[in-house]
Amino acid sequence: MEQLDTQSERIQGDLRGLLAGEIRCDVLYCQLFAGDGSIYEVRPVGVVQPRNVADVATTIRYAAEKNLAVHARGAGTGTTGGCLGSGLVLDFSRHFHRILESGDDWTRVQAGVVRERLNYHLQRQGRQCVADPTDREVGTVGGALAVNAAGSFWPKSGSMSRHVRRMQVVLADGKLMEAGREPLRQGVSDDPDPRKRDLVNSLASLLRSHREVIERHRTRCAVDSCGYRLEDILRDDVLDLAGLLVGSEGTLGVVTEATLATQPLPRHRGVALLLFDSIDKAIRSATCIAARQPNACDLLDRRHLSLARQTDIRFDVLVPRQAEAALVVEHEGEREGEVEEQVEALVEEIRHSRHLAFGSLQAFDSGEMELFWRLTHSIQPSARRLGGSARPVPVLDDIAVPVESLSDFLVRCQNLFKRHEVTVSLSAHAIQGQIRFQPFLNLARPADVAKMRKIAE
Ligand SMILES: Cc1cc2nc3c(=O)[nH]c(=O)nc-3n(C[C@H](O)[C@H](O)[C@H](O)COP(=O)(O)OP(=O)(O)OC[C@H]3O[C@@H](n4cnc5c(N)ncnc54)[C@H](O)[C@@H]3O)c2cc1C
Structure with missing residues (x-):
């Protein structure tokens, strides 16, 4: 059995009692999460495999307390090293792969669901969710949302932002939030959750006061995932909070669940x-x-x-x-x-x-x-x-x-x-x-x- 260094031993000891899922800090195991589809390699200090949302919140709170970064990870197919880092990896591929429920034109899934599996499941109802043959064999819903993935079928389907209806995210302070298209009355949110209400209202006022600069920097490219999606998310009566979170690569919140639109399979x-x-x-x-x-x-x-x-x-x-x-x-x-x-x-x-x-x-x-x-x-x-x-x-x-x-x-x-x-x-x-x-x-x-x-x- 490998000896852990003091920091790893402390993290493993601290989190083991708090999580329903697993925490591993041994070098060999962490090395498995040091790479992805990119050329980069950074070994994390630990890997958490959350079993439920409480595990995600606990890990994020713990990491904030100990000044550790958190790196959400789906299938690790990204080619820019986005899920790598020296802090704690939150691996959603292990336990977060449940397809929770589906309606006529939507489906609600956990973040670690593999897109190919989701489409296989939806096929039985004659439907699909963003058909794309490029990465879907292993790529997860959480990873695709985080990078606002767009592939070969963009001319038909656009990118992920077009298909998301709601997302459940854990914020940097460990609080859970449901984000969708948030209604505004006379430009203001009256959401019953005070945290969300404040967030929506301050975001709306920030977007209003910087409207001109946001417009000036609007991309000329059909597909552009650089930075946050600030254009077109604010209207008089709605703030598209989910639209902002899509493409934010886990920097604004970690996705635990998403409700996505589905489309009929082509005949x-x-x-x-x-x-x-x-x-x-x-x-x-x-x-x-x-x-x-x-x-x-x-x-x-x-x-x-x-x-x-x-x-x-x-x-x-x-x-x-x-x-x-x-x-x-x-x-x-x-x-x-x-x-x-x-x-x-x-x-x-x-x-x-x-x-x-x-x-x-x-x-x-x-x-x-x-x-x-x-x-x-x-x-x-x-x-x-x-x-x-x-x-x-x-x-x-x-x-x-x-x-x-x-x-x-x-x-x-x-x-x-x-x-x-x-x-x-x-x-x-x-x-x-x-x-x-x-x-x-x-x-x-x-x-x-x-x-x-x-x-x-
Ligand atoms: C052959 C090949 C072809 C590809 N083609 C395309 C393409 O056409 N279009 C395209 O957009 N991409 C493409 N990719 C890149 C990549 O596969 C996709 O972006 C994929 O959607 C990433 O999913 P993943 O589960 O592997 O995410 P990961 O690689 O694990 O993570 C990617 C990013 O998402 C973040 N993340 C993961 N899960 C969560 C979560 N639950 N909450 C918050 N953040 C999270 C990570 O921190 C990281 O920043 C391709 C990759 C390969 C290898």
Whole structure:
């Protein structure tokens, strides 16, 4: 049995008697929580696995008393190290995974529920909650709310903020609060909970007095998770408190439960895979495709496609080697035949009328559609198993670019990568201008670390 140092022993001893869940401070166990989907590594002093909301509140109060940071953690798939830190990790994946209740168009879940499991559950009622094939296999509801996650299906579903109705959060002083769209009468809240009333009223007055500066800094990007969401949350008769908490990465409160809107499953779906001999043609095509209002439109570059071929032999057949870029586009429809018409019209325009794509494939069968979508996320994590010392490194993820600047931005980035002699794979949610570059680097080599810093700056 490992010996604990004095601080760890004290924390473990203090919290063990107070929690229904577990507290572990041994180095080996804490090391398991030192990493996530990012390149960073920070070992926490302890890991709490709360069994109930009281455990969350107790941990937060204790941490405040002892001057320790608290790091909420879902599945740990984030690529920015958001759930890492040297304080106490609150791990929601262990016990907070209950789907509590569902109504006609909503569902109430605990924060650690995995989004894929939630959608599997909702499928039986013919519904879904924010369909997205990118991270949902393991990502949790709490993690998605904390980062206001938006993925391939943003054109149809938007980001998480569009789907949240209420959230239960534990605040920095350990108090529990329900947050939703808070009603205002003549601009003022008369909520019976004095703590919440004060919070809503002071927040509303802060937003009013800084209205001009908030408006001036409104983002030009379709998707932008930087900072707090201050725009559009205050109206004369309502303050969208849940809207503010979404995307705040646990800094304003720790999410324990959420009520989310659900949508009917699409009756019919169809996916087109379009192949291009230049990335510029693919970007121009994405602009035309946006007008057709697809559910999703992802862009992949030559390097990403070649990695996909190396990781799954089926892509060798699907994607010819001369493809410099590809778009994966999905449509849905109510009527049988409607989706086929939409996908065929899209292919007709991009390939035959505008002569932008040199090849195309269409899928209407669920297995084939799944395969096309697999192409967009096959690079992670299987690429890590490839030979050679350089690996795709997730340091330039989810860069938000105004769509009209996408082409220029990519050219400038490509020049930068060339200058630093770094091979980079690219995938992007093309319609919303959300880009993911993965430079191939060996972070054991100081020269590559220096390159990474230069590129990131
Ligand atoms: C291959 C791949 C593709 C991805 N694609 C996308 C994408 O398209 N769009 C996108 O937005 N993200 C994407 N991500 C990033 C990430 O997977 C998602 O943001 C995911 O929603 C994070 O969920 P998680 O449960 O893993 O959260 P974690 O990684 O555990 O945590 C993420 C953040 O949320 C906070 N947090 C977690 N739980 C709570 C809680 N209960 N209360 C308060 N704060 C909490 C953490 O402190 C941290 O700041 C991708 C990641 C990978 C590896």
